[in-house]
Amino acid sequence: MPERALPYRPHNHQACVSQALADARHICREHNARLTAIRERVLELIWQSHKPLGAYDILAQLGTEGHNAAPPTVYRALDFLLQYGLVHRISSLNAFTGCTHAGQKHQGVFLICRQCGNVLELESEPVARAIDTAAKTEDFRPDEITLEITGLCPRCRAGAETGTD
Amino acid sequence: MPERALPYRPHNHQACVSQALADARHICREHNARLTAIRERVLELIWQSHKPLGAYDILAQLGTEGHNAAPPTVYRALDFLLQYGLVHRISSLNAFTGCTHAGQKHQGVFLICRQCGNVLELESEPVARAIDTAAKTEDFRPDEITLEITGLCPRCRAGAETGTD
DNA sequence: CAACGTTTGCAACATTATAACAATTGTCGC
DNA sequence: GCGACAATTGTTATAATGTTGCAAACGTTG
Ligand SMILES: [Zn+2]
Ligand SMILES: [Zn+2]
Ligand SMILES: [Zn+2]
Ligand SMILES: [Zn+2]
Numbered sequence: 406m407p408e409r410a411l412p413y414r415p416h417n418h419q420a421c422v423s424q425a426l427a428d429a430r431h432i433c434r435e436h437n438a439r440l441t442a443i444r445e446r447v448l449e450l451i452w453q454s455h456k457p458l459g460a461y462d463i464l465a466q467l468g469t470e471g472h473n474a475a476p477p478t479v480y481r482a483l484d485f486l487l488q489y490g491l492v493h494r495i496s497s498l499n500a501f502t503g504c505t506h507a508g509q510k511h512q513g514v515f516l517i518c519r520q521c522g523n524v525l526e527l528e529s530e531p532v533a534r535a536i537d538t539a540a541k542t543e544d545f546r547p548d549e550i551t552l553e554i555t556g557l558c559p560r561c562r563a564g565a566e567t568g569t570d
Numbered sequence: 571m572p573e574r575a576l577p578y579r580p581h582n583h584q585a586c587v588s589q590a591l592a593d594a595r596h597i598c599r600e601h602n603a604r605l606t607a608i609r610e611r612v613l614e615l616i617w618q619s620h621k622p623l624g625a626y627d628i629l630a631q632l633g634t635e636g637h638n639a640a641p642p643t644v645y646r647a648l649d650f651l652l653q654y655g656l657v658h659r660i661s662s663l664n665a666f667t668g669c670t671h672a673g674q675k676h677q678g679v680f681l682i683c684r685q686c687g688n689v690l691e692l693e694s695e696p697v698a699r700a701i702d703t704a705a706k707t708e709d710f711r712p713d714e715i716t717l718e719i720t721g722l723c724p725r726c727r728a729g730a731e732t733g734t735d
Numbered sequence: 736c737a738a739c740g741t742t743t744g745c746a747a748c749a750t751t752a753t754a755a756c757a758a759t760t761g762t763c764g765c
Numbered sequence: 766g767c768g769a770c771a772a773t774t775g776t777t778a779t780a781a782t783g784t785t786g787c788a789a790a791c792g793t794t795g
Contacts, residue, residue, distance in 0.1 A: 496661035516710045535700040545681045548721035556713035
């Protein structure tokens, strides 16, 4: 068994955050898109853990920071981050999580632990191929794929009460 | 190319409805569950087409029928129908669609046309296996799988403005 | 600086979903 | 049938999530 993925074990999460922010700055520069203060702060808040954050959670945190935030502020920042593939929306949770494959062409598969709430984003070529084949069988042309798997992460299965923040 | 699936071509949809209601009655009898008038009517409304229906759409239609309906009425009926696998919730649409595999153990894959709105529920063993393998690789135990594929159905690709109701 | 497009602030509103408690209905033993 | 009990439904209110529209502020470019 290879080493467990980051969300499932203690790790230097600050490194996750730094990497995400660096990627974001790079991607935005490449696209001539402005990673403004609010957008960057929202991304940073989303990355405060591997647990998806609701728009209103983000809003509440911004509220305690002097930013004069209303729902559109948050949703606009989220739209921007989604557009450039810096975050993903988890439909089954109405929440948002940082993309761990920013800048790479990828089709996210999300493993969502119902105990600790952490989410692991996978890339799976076999899954992508199987889905593509299934769609082709019906002559359907896929556009966007939402694949969210809820269950128990290894850490929670082992009995830990909560995962790493 | 085999014949297109029902939602993508004109078909005797009344047969879909009858089959769904018959299945529902059978499944409820088996489980000693009461398919009350409201529950049956909600199921029937959901089955009025292959396009998922929002809870408030259902509510509005009930409202025109003498039923004295409020949101909880609908959500409770939906909870019941979900519990017995008679309908599915489409997370990415916040809407509900009739299950076309009621009573069978299955893992739904939903093909959602962004043009006509029709949904086709597939069962795909290869997809299920690929997902299972991917989860196992991370030592994750799946519980519930949401797989929703948005795109263009064959009918809409061929230029028709709308699909069959 | 002036003009323009982008981003943000802000107020109101729309949509989706749930909580709490009372009233009604169905079921079962008597 | 009748009373007791559980399941279902009615009703009101409220929570949670997401959007519209317009005005002000900001950044860029000539
Ligand atoms: Zn981390
Ligand atoms: Zn967990
Ligand atoms: Zn049909
Ligand atoms: Zn279509």
